[in-house]
Amino acid sequence: MSLATTFRAFRGHRTPNFPIVQRRRTWFLVSGAVLALALVGLFFRGLNYSIDFTGGSIIQFPTESGVTVEEIRDLLAQEPFDRGDAEIQVLGGDRVSIRTTALTDLSAEERTRLTEALAEQAAVPTEGVSIQVVGPTWGAQITRQALIGLAVVLVAITIYVSLRFEWKMAIAAIAALVHDVVITAGVYALTGREVSPPTVIAVLTILGFSLYDSVVIYDRVQENTESSGYLAKDTYEGVANLSMNQVLMRSINTSLVVVLPILSLLLLGGETLKDFAFAMLVGVITGAYSSIFVAVPILVILKEREPRYRQHRARLERRTGERPLRALEAPTQEEPPTEPAAVGAPTRTTPVRPRPKTRRKPPAKRRRR
Numbered sequence: 001m002s003l004a005t006t007f008r009a010f011r012g013h014r015t016p017n018f019p020i021v022q023r024r025r026t027w028f029l030v031s032g033a034v035l036a037l038a039l040v041g042l043f044f045r046g047l048n049y050s051i052d053f054t055g056g057s058i059i060q061f062p063t064e065s066g067v068t069v070e071e072i073r074d075l076l077a078q079e080p081f082d083r084g085d086a087e088i089q090v091l092g093g094d095r096v097s098i099r100t101t102a103l104t105d106l107s108a109e110e111r112t113r114l115t116e117a118l119a120e121q122a123a124v125p126t127e128g129v130s131i132q133v134v135g136p137t138w139g140a141q142i143t144r145q146a147l148i149g150l151a152v153v154l155v156a157i158t159i160y161v162s163l164r165f166e167w168k169m170a171i172a173a174i175a176a177l178v179h180d181v182v183i184t185a186g187v188y189a190l191t192g193r194e195v196s197p198p199t200v201i202a203v204l205t206i207l208g209f210s211l212y213d214s215v216v217i218y219d220r221v222q223e224n225t226e227s228s229g230y231l232a233k234d235t236y237e238g239v240a241n242l243s244m245n246q247v248l249m250r251s252i253n254t255s256l257v258v259v260l261p262i263l264s265l266l267l268l269g270g271e272t273l274k275d276f277a278f279a280m281l282v283g284v285i286t287g288a289y290s291s292i293f294v295a296v297p298i299l300v301i302l303k304e305r306e307p308r309y310r311q312h313r314a315r316l317e318r319r320t321g322e323r324p325l326r327a328l329e330a331p332t333q334e335e336p337p338t339e340p341a342a343v344g345a346p347t348r349t350t351p352v353r354p355r356p357k358t359r360r361k362p363p364a365k366r367r368r369r
Helices: 003-010 024-045 069-076 108-122 137-164 167-191 197-225 236-268 271-304 307-320
Strands: 056-062 087-091 095-100 130-134
Touching: 024 167, 024 271, 056 108, 069 087, 069 095, 069 108, 137 167, 137 197, 167 197, 167 271, 197 236, 197 271, 236 271, 236 307, 271 307
Parallel strands: none
Antiparallel strands: 056 095, 056 130, 087 095
């Protein structure tokens, strides 16, 4: 495909013709490899939960010295504190919030030294430094509510897609959603990024985006496969592939529009926004991929097993002598008729060109004498 043709397809002026559904084995191998890598990360490395899930300490105090995050981190990394990996935020420029693991490994004297060092660095009295212990109970409640919400969402999606389309489309959509969630969790496990409450919110948001893209594609697939004009010339697989190409640029452009603001949050936002943006970025990319290369190919596999579509494929194969790959191929031009050959004469393979009609000149007028 030339650059000009690609640009026209990107702008929606031309429908591409990629064999997406026909190469579903390739996409399944790619998804299987990524899923296997994600599962390895989940089982062997595990998720790095924040203190909201595991419990810890929150240290808060005002600041009047304009202390920076790097200076506070250098202080926490000193012996015997060893809290260089703490989550530090300067809120509004005059208040510091530190989230770290529980201070139970420090003695009472060491905790007092830490409080005094932070107060001296921030130029505030020691009484202004508050240490709050956070137990894992809140994190357990968030996890339980998130799992309940995820189960409710999956059930609601199954019911909606089954009523709007059919149950086979619901199965394919749920498979794509599970694909997205597992890969997103695996990326967090492999990168060691901290899982916080904003991450859970982002994952639930990802499900909605992935479902939206799948529903748009399903609507076009259903519209084309219910048309007798399309199915008269190709199989369900070919018509579904044509439908995918018709909405391919729309799905890609929609995903790009969503990715651009997420990248701005990831690069320019604060720590809390970065956690949310990272999960959203991974989920949006994965969701756009699964809607195109996972959901529809699974649907085609389920539909091609129906007796009517198997019989329809067999009739087309007998008619054309080959397996059709796409719907609405360009019609072939009919050859001009050939003259019947005489008995015993050699047959002619080239068509006979009709003889042009001769035009007789009109008789010249006689001159009058």
